[in-house]
Amino acid sequence: xxxxxxxxLVCGGTGCHSSESNLVYEMLRDELxxxxxxxxxxxxxxxxxxxxxxxxxxxILPDNTFYTQVKPSDAKEIIDEHIIKGRRVYRLLYTDPxxxxxxPDSKQMDFYKKQLRIALRNCGxxxxxxxxxxxxxxxxxxxxxxxxxxxxxETIDLIKRSGLRGRGGxxxxxxxxxxxxxxxxxxxxxxxxxxxxxxxxxxxDRSILEGDPHSVLEAMAICGYCIGATxxxxxxxxxYPLAIKRLKIxxxxxxxxxxxxxxxxxxxxxxxxxLRYGAGAFVCGEETALIHSMEGKRGEPSNKPxxxxxxxxxGKPTNVNNVETLANIPAIILKGAEWFSSIGTERSKGxxxxxxxxxxxxxxxIEVPMGITLREIIYEIGGGVKNGKKFKAVQTGGPSGGCLTxxxxxxxxxxxxxxxxxxxMGSGGMIVLDExxxxxxVAKFYLGFIVDxxxxxxxxxxxxxxxxxxxxxxxxxxKGTQDDIEKLRNLGSVIKDASLCGLGQTSPNPVLSTLDxxxxxxxxxxxxKKCRSGRCRDLLYYVISKxxxxxxxxxxxxxxxxxxxxxxxxxxxxxxxxxxxxxxxMEKCQFDAISLMNDYPRVSATAAQTITES
Amino acid sequence: xxxxxxxxxxxxxxxxxxxxxxxxxxxxxPESLVQxxxxxxxCGIASGAKEVMEYFIEELYxxxxxxxxxxxxxxxxxxxxPTVEISLPGREAIVFGYVDTRKxxxxxxxxxxxxxxxxxxxxQNYNTI
Ligand SMILES: Cc1cc2nc3c(=O)[nH]c(=O)nc-3n(C[C@H](O)[C@H](O)[C@H](O)COP(=O)(O)O)c2cc1C
Ligand code: SF4
Ligand code: SF4
Ligand code: SF4
Ligand code: FES
Numbered sequence: 001x002x003x004x005x006x007x008x009l010v011c012g013g014t015g016c017h018s019s020e021s022n023l024v025y026e027m028l029r030d031e032l033x034x035x036x037x038x039x040x041x042x043x044x045x046x047x048x049x050x051x052x053x054x055x056x057x058x059x060i061l062p063d064n065t066f067y068t069q070v071k072p073s074d075a076k077e078i079i080d081e082h083i084i085k086g087r088r089v090y091r092l093l094y095t096d097p098x099x100x101x102x103x104p105d106s107k108q109m110d111f112y113k114k115q116l117r118i119a120l121r122n123c124g125x126x127x128x129x130x131x132x133x134x135x136x137x138x139x140x141x142x143x144x145x146x147x148x149x150x151x152x153x154e155t156i157d158l159i160k161r162s163g164l165r166g167r168g169g170x171x172x173x174x175x176x177x178x179x180x181x182x183x184x185x186x187x188x189x190x191x192x193x194x195x196x197x198x199x200x201x202x203x204x205d206r207s208i209l210e211g212d213p214h215s216v217l218e219a220m221a222i223c224g225y226c227i228g229a230t231x232x233x234x235x236x237x238x239x240y241p242l243a244i245k246r247l248k249i250x251x252x253x254x255x256x257x258x259x260x261x262x263x264x265x266x267x268x269x270x271x272x273x274x275l276r277y278g279a280g281a282f283v284c285g286e287e288t289a290l291i292h293s294m295e296g297k298r299g300e301p302s303n304k305p306x307x308x309x310x311x312x313x314x315g316k317p318t319n320v321n322n323v324e325t326l327a328n329i330p331a332i333i334l335k336g337a338e339w340f341s342s343i344g345t346e347r348s349k350g351x352x353x354x355x356x357x358x359x360x361x362x363x364x365x366i367e368v369p370m371g372i373t374l375r376e377i378i379y380e381i382g383g384g385v386k387n388g389k390k391f392k393a394v395q396t397g398g399p400s401g402g403c404l405t406x407x408x409x410x411x412x413x414x415x416x417x418x419x420x421x422x423x424x425m426g427s428g429g430m431i432v433l434d435e436x437x438x439x440x441x442v443a444k445f446y447l448g449f450i451v452d453x454x455x456x457x458x459x460x461x462x463x464x465x466x467x468x469x470x471x472x473x474x475x476x477x478x479k480g481t482q483d484d485i486e487k488l489r490n491l492g493s494v495i496k497d498a499s500l501c502g503l504g505q506t507s508p509n510p511v512l513s514t515l516d517x518x519x520x521x522x523x524x525x526x527x528x529k530k531c532r533s534g535r536c537r538d539l540l541y542y543v544i545s546k547x548x549x550x551x552x553x554x555x556x557x558x559x560x561x562x563x564x565x566x567x568x569x570x571x572x573x574x575x576x577x578x579x580x581x582x583x584x585x586m587e588k589c590q591f592d593a594i595s596l597m598n599d600y601p602r603v604s605a606t607a608a609q610t611i612t613e614s
Numbered sequence: 615x616x617x618x619x620x621x622x623x624x625x626x627x628x629x630x631x632x633x634x635x636x637x638x639x640x641x642x643x644p645e646s647l648v649q650x651x652x653x654x655x656x657c658g659i660a661s662g663a664k665e666v667m668e669y670f671i672e673e674l675y676x677x678x679x680x681x682x683x684x685x686x687x688x689x690x691x692x693x694x695x696p697t698v699e700i701s702l703p704g705r706e707a708i709v710f711g712y713v714d715t716r717k718x719x720x721x722x723x724x725x726x727x728x729x730x731x732x733x734x735x736x737x738q739n740y741n742t743i
Contacts, residue, residue, distance in 0.1 A: 004634070004637065005637075005667065005668070005671055005683065005685075006685075007637055007638060042634075061637055061638055061641040062637055062638075062640060062641040062644065062682040062683070062684050063641075063684045064641055064644070086652075086653065086684075086685035086686045087686075107644075125638055126635075126638075132627075132630075132631040132634075133631070133634075133635060135624070135627055135628050135631055136628060136631040136632050136634065136635040137635065138628075140618075140624055141624065141625075141628070144621035144624055145621075147621070148621050256617070257617055257618045257627075258617035258618050258619060259618060259624075265618065265619070265620055265621050265623075265624065266619055266620040266621070
């Protein structure tokens with residue numbers, strides 16, 4: 001038998017897909033065929049490497065070469081140089097942001113060094129459309145082990161001991177959740193996988209489903225065995241076509257092998273999985289809303305209790321778990337509860353996948369042990385803040401999370417510490433903000449999202465968030481008052497307490513945490529009418545530079561409001577109280593003496609008076 | 615195929631498909647394995663490096679030695695092509711010259727398995743012709 005000597009792993013995740021990785025794949029195959037190397041070199045499409053921003057990614061094994069931003073037209077050079085002559089194509093290698101040197105292989109990339117991949121263990125190393133590759137990597141072994149060696153309650157006990165908690169946001173202990181569902185007797189029960197992933201910018205669940213769908217199917221079957229369910233449903237948003245396609249293929253292949261269906265692995269256990277599509281509303285990720293949506297009702301949350309584990313889909317006990325939570329299960333069963341619980345902190349075990357984004361050098365998907373610090377994530381894995389700017393904050397937990405600052409950089413991250421710092425784990429979004437970001441605008445952005453996504457069922461969330469958003473708008477427009485700041489705080493805490501579901505209960509977090517950590521920016525906006533980052537357009541000022549102005553008076557003549565004063569051949573001054581920011585003066589000035597600034601030389605009230613009078 | 619009816623079937627299936635993945639598993643931690651680098655530049659290919667590389671891959675697999683076989687560019691020892699660099703875990707890399715399949719067999723049996731030095735080593739600092 002002839003064995004492949006070299007494997008070319010082309011990323012087939014959504015990110016790289018959209019930057020033509022498919023064409024790269026085709027071109028590589030064509031080129032290999034042309035050179036008669038198709039028997040020596042295998043080309044496969046994998047799931048996401050987590051490095052999407054620099055996609056398409058091509059990894060070459062066994063030498064672990066990591067090529068980024070590969071274009072279809074690079075295929076020939078890669079085959080000629082790397083494959084045939086064994087010389088790396090340097091211009092395609094990843095460049096370390098700090099040393100600005102090419103990094104030849106992924107083993108030496110800081111991005112991967114500190115990562116620990118459990119949920120993402122197979123993403124980027126297997127062909128997700130080929131069940132055999134998953135089987136080679138232990139897929140369905142954990143299910144086999146549970147079915148043959150453990151009773152359902154022993155399996156639940158193992159999950160409990162591992163300390164695994166839900167990765168969908170709330171962090172509820174998974175084993176306990178299964179136990180409750182198992183104890184509720186019913187003729188039918190359901191296992192639901194929550195693949196709604198509504199957080200803007202989050203794509204961890206999508207990447208798992210695209211890169212390693214069998215890990216989720218297997219975990220659902222294990223859950224079914226534990227709680228006594230024979231039907232699994234995956235609620236996935238229709239905007240994830242690639243994940244849906246891969247899931248369909250995976251389900252069909254598992255059924256063909258008999259790993260889903262009747263009498264799985266010879267045991268008295270049957271289980272099957274079907275897909276349900278969501279229309280992509282954020283609130284439909286909330287489990288009760290999700291269940292209503294699957295039942296064909298409006299996707300609105302309802303009161304808990306009853307919890308889904310008591311009365312869920314079609315009124316039957318239903319266990320809802322997040323994709324990432326499930327992806328951990330097979331690894332825990334195979335490697336043991338003790339192995340898993342040895343990773344992480346006292347109360348948060350294992351790892352967490354984060355989507356690192358914003359002003360950071362290495363944007364991407366990372367999986368790190370709980371208890372890692374933000375500093376390690378941002379400066380080591382993330383490669384630091386982009387363009388050498390100053391770090392300001394990191395927004396975690398998605399639209400209803402909060403902003404952490406410099407002083408939180410060394411806090412070990414887990415569910416409790418993030419909550420204590422005024423944010424939350426959420427599903428794992430992590431957006432780095434630098435000195436150019438305005439914290440009031442950031443809060444306004446998230447509130448805008450919440451206002452759009454609130455289902456409107458309860459008043460505190462529907463009306464309250466709208467008021468919060470308006471007030472933030474007022475402040476960023478320079479029309480805010482001290483009362484508005486008080487209002488934000490009071491209203492925020494009312495919304496938190498009085499809303500029906502998790503969306504409303506956490507929606508004021510971006511406002512409250514920025515008030516806590518960046519009060520000085522709010523005060524500046526309100527009292528000095530100043531936005532230090534220059535983000536708020538209404539708080540920019542036309543200012544004449546004393547040095548550059550030659551006193552030609554051209555600007556003074558065009559100003560429609562007579563805001564400009566100054567004598568011939570003397571530096572002119574704009575009276576900001578009168579200026580309407582029409583920009584006419586800047587256009588007119590031929591000496592580039594007028595610019596838009598985030599502040600202007602403030603003169604005392606009496607001095608200002610004399611200027612206007614003169 | 616007939617389907618996987620028992621855990622034993624699943625394990626059998628895994629064995630079957632394992633070998634196609636083993637290269638990927640091994641690539642995860644090459645430092646702990648025997649690394650064989652075959653110089654495959656034009657000069658190397660012309661002098662039979664391709665057959666040598668194939669030989670290493672097949673034989674190391676057959677003789678159950680955990681190894682990673684990769685190709686490199688021209689190492690600058692063109693006079694001695696095909697050349698092969700071998701790194702055993704925890705040891706300095708050694709370059710062998712004029713490697714043909716017979717030499718490769720000797721390298722596997724004596725150097726890789728036993729750690730004995732065999733003829734044909736090119737001194738590392740010697741790289742002019
Ligand atoms: C507004 C809102 C949106 C949510 N969106 C998601 C989501 O997209 N994916 C998810 O897994 N959980 C989401 N959740 C959490 C779910 O309600 C539920 O707690 C979770 O799916 C349970 O799985 P876990 O225990 O494995 O985390 C959301 C919750 C709220 C309140
Ligand atoms: S809190 Fe908001 S999203 Fe939740 S039920 Fe009330 S209105 Fe709907
Ligand atoms: S921006 Fe318009 S109003 Fe303001 S000073 Fe210039 S010309 Fe006058
Ligand atoms: S047009 Fe420019 S140079 Fe002339 S007075 Fe105005 S600011 Fe000064
Ligand atoms: S989609 Fe290719 S690296 Fe993420």
